[in-house]
Amino acid sequence: MTTLVVAEHEAGALRPATLNVITAAKAIGNDITVLVAGQGAADVATAAGNIDGVSKVLHANDAAYAQEIAENLASLVLSVADGHTHILFAATAAGKNVMPRVAAVLDVSGISDITSVVSADTFIRPIYAGNAMATVKSEDATKVVSVRTTAFDPAAETGGSAAVETVAGAGASDLVEFIGEELSQSDRPELTSADIVVSGGRGMQNGENFAMLDEIAEKLNAAVGASRAAVDSGFVPNEYQVGQTGKVVAPNLYIAVGISGAIQHLAGMKDSKVIVAINKDEEAPIFQVADYGLVADLFDALPELSKALDG
Amino acid sequence: MKILVGVKRVLDYNVKARVNADKTGIELANVKMSMNPFDEIAVEEALRIKEAGNAEEVIAISIGSAQSQETIRTALAMGADRGILIETDELLEPLAIAKLLKHVVEKESPGLVLLGKQAIDGDNNQTGQMLSAMTGMAQATFASKVELDGDTAKVTREVDAGLESIKVKMPAVLTTDLRLNEPRYAKLPNIMKAKKKPLETIAVADTGVDVSSKLSVVEVNEPEQRKAGVIVSSVAELVEKLRNEAKVI
Amino acid sequence: MSYNAPVRDIAFMLNHVVGLADVAKLEGFEEATEELATAVLEESARFTSEVLGPLNSVGDAEGATWDEDGVKTAPGWVDAYAQFVESGWGALSFPVAYGGQGLPMCLSSAVQEMWHSSNMSFGLCPLLTQGAVDALAHHASDEMKDRFLPKMVEGVWSGTMNLTEPQAGTDLAAIRTKAEPKDDHYLITGQKIYITYGDHDMTENIIHLVLAKLPDAPEGVKGISLFVVPKFMVNDDGSLGEKNDVRCVSIEHKLGIHASPTCVMSYGDNGGAVGYLVGKPHHGLMYMFTMMNQARHAVGVQGYGIAERAYQQALAYANDRKQGPTLLSGNDSEGIINHPDVRRMLMTMRSSIEAMRGLALDCAAAFDIAAKHPDAAVREAAQRRGELLTPLVKGWSTELGVELCSLGVQIHGGMGFIEETGAAQHLRDARITPIYEGTTAIQANDLIGRKSARDGGQGLNELMDDMKSVLEELKASNEVNLKAVAARLAPAIDAAEQANEWLLGQNDPTQPSATSVEFLMMHGRLAGGWIMARTALAAVAEKQKADADDAYLDAKTLLARYYAERMLPLVESGKTIIMDSAESTISLDIAQL
Secondary structure (H helix, E strand, O other): OEEEEEOOEEOOEEOHHHHHHHHHHHHHOOEEEEEEEEOOOHHHHHHHHHEOOOOEEEEEEOHHHOOOOHHHHHHHHHHOOOOEEEEEEEOOHHHHHHHHHHHHHHOOOEEEEEOEEEEOOEEEEEEHHHOEEEEEEEOOOOEEEEEOHHHOOOOOOOEOOOEEEEEOOOOOOOOEEEEEEEEOOOOOOOHHHOOEEEEEOHHHOOOOOHHHHHHHHHHHOOEEEEOHHHHHOOOOOHHHEEOOOOEOOOOOEEEEEOOOOOHHHHHHHOOOOEEEEEEOOOOOHHHHOOOEEEEOOHHHHHHHHHHHHHO | OEEEEEOOEEEOOOOOOOEOOOOOOEOOOOOOEEEOHHHHHHHHHHHHHHHOOOOOEEEEEEEEOOOHHHHHHHHHHHOOOEEEEEEOOOOOOHHHHHHHHHHHHHHHOOOEEEEEOOOOOOOOOOHHHHHHHHHOOEEEEEEEEEEEEOOEEEEEEEEOOEEEEEEEEOOEEEEEOHHHOOOOOOOHHHHHHHOOOOEEEEEHHHHOOOOOOOEEEEEEEOOOOOOOOEEEOOHHHHHHHHHHOOOOO | OOOOOOHHHHHHHHHHHHOHHHHOOOOOOOOOOHHHHHHHHHHHHHHHHHHHOOHHHHHHHHOOEEEOOEEEOOOOHHHHHHHHHHOOHHHOOOOHHHOOOOOOHHHHHHHHHHHHHHHHHHHHHHHHHHHHHHHHHHHOOHHHHHHHHHHHHHOOEEEEEEOOEOOEOOOHHHOOOEEEEEOOEEEEEEEEEEEEOOOOOOOOEEEEEEEEEOOOOOOHHHHOEEEEEEOEEEOOOOOEEEEOOEEEEEEOOOOOOOOOOEEEEEEOOOOOEEEEEOOOOOOHHHHHHHHHHHHHHHHHHHHHHHHHHHHHHHHHHHHHOEOOOOOOOOOOOOEHHHOHHHHHHHHHHHHHHHHHHHHHHHHHHHHHHHHHOOOHHHHHHHHHHHHHHHHHHHHHHHHHHHHHHHHHHHHOHHHHHOHHHOHHHHHHHHOOOOOOOOOHHHHHHHHHHHHHHOOOOHHHHHHHHHHHHHHHHHHOOOOHHHHHHHHHHHHHHHHHHHHHHHHHOOOOOHHHHHOHHHHHHHHHHHHHHHHHHHHHHHHHHHOOOOOOOHHHHHHHHHHHHHHHHHOOHHHHHHHHHHHHOHHHHHHOOHHHO
8 A cells, every 4th residue: 555646846856845745645644655757856856765754766767757748747657656546746737737647547536636634535625716625535446636735734854764766767748849938036935835925915006016025025035925916917927826716825924915805815825824914904804814914004014014024 | 620618617706605504515506607717718719719710610518417508608609609518417527527528529529629727616627637638639738828830739838936838739638727818708699699509418328428436525514714813003013923922933 | 896787686577577588479589588688688797797887986086078189988988888899789679780689678678777787877878879879760761871870780889869958958949059951961050068978989980969950940849850960971981081060069067977978069160060861851859759768768777777786885885884783683793784774775775676677677578569569459559558658667767766876875874975985976876867868857747648648548547457467466366475565556556546537637737747746656656566566476486386496586575575565655645645735836926935
């Protein structure tokens, strides 16, 4: 009985999301095998072996995995799938892209975005943008699952000493060609893995004013996010978006500035440990989920907050 | 080229979902139902591709109850040419949906299948990827831009850290993200014409596809509610509480 | 506060009370099935709530603006109108021959409610175009129709109605605008006021319909002719030529509908605006009257349309606003909706809106039958019914609409009086509706004169008979709410018949005139009760079906009961007022007023 965890990595390091998935795998209870696919990612495979609770690492080194091409990754996962009762992915853009292909070929139902492991065959997952939680039970021979990373703590990066076993590549699809990427540049932590997130809404009025959030984020080592309203208004690019149609985050501290708190935004951040809302409209729904609310004009409050953080 | 577009009838996105009394699902009796917003975007994209001269026919397909005909009519009113309803009163999982779509793909041989990246009811985000894996058609998910060039499509995809571009050979399965386009309003003359466009209904049993599932819903619950917190009177008090009470900064 | 079109209530009224299916049986209306109506209503709901609704407060705050070059509409309006045209909404009920969809008036009225609920100032532009199209479709030559109608039907050109002059409002005999024959056309000179959308930047051309006098015109209303005056000349190939000698010289500053430009139009400042005679000379006023029923009906739809918007806003506020312990919840953390008096106001709004909507749609369906029924006698009776109900739809629905918008403000308490809340705008916008297209007094005169006395009460009696047969249906039921409705409907019908008899027995119009508005309001309330009784009967019948939504249908029945118990007693007091107060109304010496 083993669980296969499909690792994600970039720039020579595991993505934090994989650590959350390993915690979910531990909750299932089987031995854990981590699959690291990449080109020249031997260091990542070694690092995966050090993670607490990992008993084996499979490493495929092939140009087919230089990018996250769904067809290629799915073929590889399927080539090593035998003997695993569970195959786990992170519910990231990359994980969501591959998981259903694996499930389809195995002829099993995929189980998306689980937030809790009830038992080895029973999981809880949000439906209707988190307005309901479904408990689902799978009787498929292989459970193919994606894991909502914010719902599980990260596993410790040390404590394990799993052997790394090399596996052969499973070929490359000739239907898909990677062209390029435009990633947003930032020195600060990535939105979904940051300990602190500072988000702005329509109340920010324009993109320039987001500099005020940047300043505070700098001081807190936080990521900057935004509501859909702010993204739709063109203040910031889409990858800032937190919510049902954007990213789901659950940091230790979420500071919502000038965000009214539409259901679709709350769906993306309500699992944060501590929520702070700053809004001049005391009726704004965001205050109903905030641990600390400050009714104030953000253009007064933000400079003051920035100053207070220096002290 | 034909384009096959999936349209799912779901609880309207403006209606708050409520768990039903016996905790088996969401209350769907007598509430407003609409086309899944991601599917509207898929229909719009298909129409734009056709209007640009790159496709001859747009076929809207839905899998669901007889009322899903309304959803197909909406797609026809937007401009799709004909509709197919695979009728079932069961709530099917993405695996079964993908198998039924594969059945139709084999019959219709579309050059593109356009699907929403997910439906806002189950939030599964699986069907397009499954269909691609089952049919061997190329996969391009979470599309925010689609450019056709001969028998390839260049697709800009929304990934967690920004945008990624890939080129896929057609036939391909594309799933749509929110910023791909803004769906049109149906024109009144087209709403009237939609009634006369062909809409074929097929019973699931007649497809010969095995739609059984080994995944069952045990129960459905309301999410835990957060308790309302406190209102602080100043920035200084806020910072003090975050440092000393919540200990998060 | 956003607008959410009540598609289900509108569809229920159309399908189960008014009987769209019967209209769809008529040759020419076969398209108008329940299925099509649902699709049309739903798409209209989407368009009006997403595109027109959000522009309503912008329009109020920014308004239309004027400078030497003409009128500019509020920010966002030009784009919204382009989308409106693109989607084909303007062409809903127009003849297929000129590019319209030829749908029945009852369905187009149902759609138009949403225009006015979402954005009444915007809705006025296509409303006026519709009036102009109707007038031309009925009376213009084929050459003129071909030249102007297709673009107007499509909506890329708008239309206006130019009647009023500073000295000639209700009394159109006093107009001074002149038309001098020149070659194949006329030169128009004069000034017109209160011209809705007389100039604006949403369409490439504006087609003015202008009342003017020919040099040989007889005195009085029999000397008025109707002319078409385009803003830009239209060439034979349909392209636009040079600007005509007509311009907007100013716009009015108004209590409401700020975004709808109300223009002072000047014709012939530079020698005369080119105009073309519609139909025969001196028949202008008669031509105007043929479309008057439709235009008045449309304003009645505005009356409850704007009240619906006010209701939605008040309902949301009453749910959210918490003010101390409430009697209906026993809990002080519940909204003011749990105060019985707030409930009274909301019930009054909700039930009255349904009654007005039903009456307007029923009236429209009568005109549909009058237009298409194969049997001449049925057509004639339906025309009589439509014409009888029109002053009720216009007069009663607009007067009541204003009252309901005022209740909407009241529910908000102090917040309602603050402009930012948005409730006040609806009241200000609604206030014009009992005034334009004929004041309530004009409607009342039309009702007691043209629509009652002239046919010896035939139309009224037919209506009373229909009400009595509904009463018999109610009486035959054991359902407790239906019995309660019957208990109030019976004495109301009796009272109205006494008032009718009194009216028809008067030889001198002076006394009936003094209480004619009360007569109109009484018949409006009663007709509303008749509609609500039919709604309740339909709801009880629908409940017998499998999968019926009991909660929804029970609500319909209870709303009918509330209406019967709250509004129908006013029919009885109305009778007393009509018959007893006429003399004292007009007896006081003017010097003592």
